[in-house]
Amino acid sequence: MSLLLVLDLVGTFVFAISGATAGVARRLDLFGILVLSFVAGNVGGIIRDILIGSVPPAAISDWRYLAVSLLAGLITFYWYSAVARLRSPVLVFDAAGLALFAVSGAQKALAFGLNPVMAALLGMLTGVGGGMMRDILVAEIPTVLRADLYAIAALAGAAVVVIGNVLQLPPTATTIIGALLCFGLRLMAIHRGWHLPIAKWPERSSSQKHGPDDETM
Amino acid sequence: MSLLLVLDLVGTFVFAISGATAGVARRLDLFGILVLSFVAGNVGGIIRDILIGSVPPAAISDWRYLAVSLLAGLITFYWYSAVARLRSPVLVFDAAGLALFAVSGAQKALAFGLNPVMAALLGMLTGVGGGMMRDILVAEIPTVLRADLYAIAALAGAAVVVIGNVLQLPPTATTIIGALLCFGLRLMAIHRGWHLPIAKWPERSSSQKHGPDDETM
Amino acid sequence: MSLLLVLDLVGTFVFAISGATAGVARRLDLFGILVLSFVAGNVGGIIRDILIGSVPPAAISDWRYLAVSLLAGLITFYWYSAVARLRSPVLVFDAAGLALFAVSGAQKALAFGLNPVMAALLGMLTGVGGGMMRDILVAEIPTVLRADLYAIAALAGAAVVVIGNVLQLPPTATTIIGALLCFGLRLMAIHRGWHLPIAKWPERSSSQKHGPDDETM
Numbered sequence A, B, C: 001m002s003l004l005l006v007l008d009l010v011g012t013f014v015f016a017i018s019g020a021t022a023g024v025a026r027r028l029d030l031f032g033i034l035v036l037s038f039v040a041g042n043v044g045g046i047i048r049d050i051l052i053g054s055v056p057p058a059a060i061s062d063w064r065y066l067a068v069s070l071l072a073g074l075i076t077f078y079w080y081s082a083v084a085r086l087r088s089p090v091l092v093f094d095a096a097g098l099a100l101f102a103v104s105g106a107q108k109a110l111a112f113g114l115n116p117v118m119a120a121l122l123g124m125l126t127g128v129g130g131g132m133m134r135d136i137l138v139a140e141i142p143t144v145l146r147a148d149l150y151a152i153a154a155l156a157g158a159a160v161v162v163i164g165n166v167l168q169l170p171p172t173a174t175t176i177i178g179a180l181l182c183f184g185l186r187l188m189a190i191h192r193g194w195h196l197p198i199a200k201w202p203e204r205s206s207s208q209k210h211g212p213d214d215e216t217m
Helices: A003-025 A030-052 A063-078 A080-085 A087-111 A116-137 A150-166 A171-192 B003-025 B030-052 B063-078 B080-085 B087-111 B116-137 B150-166 B171-192 C003-025 C030-052 C063-078 C080-085 C087-111 C116-137 C150-166 C171-192
Strands: none
Touching: A003 A030, A003 A063, A003 A080, A003 A087, A003 A116, A030 A063, A030 A087, A030 A116, A030 B030, A030 B150, A030 C030, A063 A080, A063 B116, A087 A116, A087 A150, A087 A171, A116 A150, A116 B116, A116 C063, A116 C116, A150 A171, A150 C030, B003 B030, B003 B063, B003 B080, B003 B087, B003 B116, B030 B063, B030 B087, B030 B116, B030 C030, B030 C150, B063 B080, B063 C116, B087 B116, B087 B150, B087 B171, B116 B150, B116 C116, B150 B171, C003 C030, C003 C063, C003 C080, C003 C087, C003 C116, C030 C063, C030 C087, C030 C116, C063 C080, C087 C116, C087 C150, C087 C171, C116 C150, C150 C171
């Protein structure tokens, strides 16, 4: 079992915990929680594999992704109080999972011949896709669309891998550097409350909750 | 026209009715109702076909799936009061559709070379996918994540097919047994109110509606 | 650069503006707005390409779709007040984008050997898919399920292309006629408030907001 696979499964595990926690918080039953575990841990990779034409996706054809996801869901289900107390360690693991998925996703996209810009974006998508689908399933606006540099950190990590590939640098080194950059950016964003700017809002409507209703044109 | 195709189209029809009913209840126009009919009746099979690499999916390349879906949508649209009164018969048809999609989905996944565990899960996904997408489109948490043994019944039916395949039992027999098991489990769950356990909730936050906001980590 | 590609990118641009506007109205940060821009401008085409087996999708493999989407997002972000005032011109561009995506989507589906009915529906899906996904991401019932002849206009335009193909008429002529028909229908629907019928509602429950809760069966 390669180091990359180990790290990949660790990433799946921590993302699956985030899905299971969302399910418990909404009082879903055990099955719903396991579904959210699998979705949060694997949908990012599944979407990437479908887009690059690598079917069936690894998360479907390799049973270990499923096993790790279900394990995370069961642990969260039976020890929810303990997991809920772990908020800060879980955030660190989550950042680690994001970092790894971003770099491994970018590498896989490059291996399938995508152009560098789209490879970096697919790396980012691999990192954030599971959390987006988790939030869609519980009928919320995905947190990644709001959260502190979450996707930007993934994009930065994936970009390092892609730039290294273009410059023909050794892939192991750029993978490690990319993962560390993503991990560090995300932790800094959490601890310092970094976030991206939001658009200036027309004065006339600043008191409305969702803004004007013309957004859907 | 094979028996399997007939049963498949019957399943599509009853699921399409569930989609159309959801659309009428939200006062969508005729087009929106027909879209929800098609989605509820076919998205489970479409996702399965994309995941196993069988494109274009059968629901796209065979016009009969579309015709049956639209017919169900039109009937619901023009005779909504009658359909709404049929609640209990429709639940029985819905359980039948679930049973059939679960076993046919598992067989198709096996035919495309997936491992047994994922084939069973894809059978389950075929059964529940349409309903999940229907609920996502109307901005709700999918009922399958909450409902009484709905997905578990589908998984059990698909598992029978897969186990039969591993043990090289005659596929016709295992298909019938798997479908009957799923159908029976689902009906029993409805009539007796069976459901899966939900996680124990920390005492401190039991009065909140959605639970603590830390679920997205 | 062919005329078709130019028109396609214009369509992507105006749809991306609709996505960015939705993001600004919900106070998302810059990244969230750019994601919604890309989603609204490209998801329709991506889903079509996945369904017909053309992977990686053009929106992933050709960097210009991304560039145009990001440009639209940035313009909306920095000049939101100006864009919001443009409501009526944007509606016209949006109708033009819908028209073009519908006819080009139908042509691509025909080129991949789909049957005429599904080719017309995939043309429609190409036109409306981006807006549907945009609304799912911001946790709303997609407007296309409600709006004035939006999808029907796309379907009409796509149908002209498909019928022309069946009758072996010159494709350039049918493409132009189909696009004009879609564009005209949509503008007429906006200006005159045309809409499709909705189902008659049982009297007993007409005072409820969402209707009876039995829609999910």
